[in-house]
Amino acid sequence: MAATWSQLTGLHDDLDVELTEIDHALSRIEAGTYGLCSNCGKPIGVARLRARPYAELCIDCARALEAH
């Protein structure tokens, strides 16, 4: 039972993160900045947005951050 509960709460956490990302994406659509990197301001790119519609960073900035 405990294992099932932790699986459920884990699922809930994932869902929460996803909802937050959707919320951010919607704010950026309203602000007119959707599809632009929040770090460098360059277009994120259609291919990346297709793979990850809520991406806030372009591939270059995402890679640079991951490298740290």
Ligand SMILES: [Zn+2]
């Ligand atoms: Zn960038």
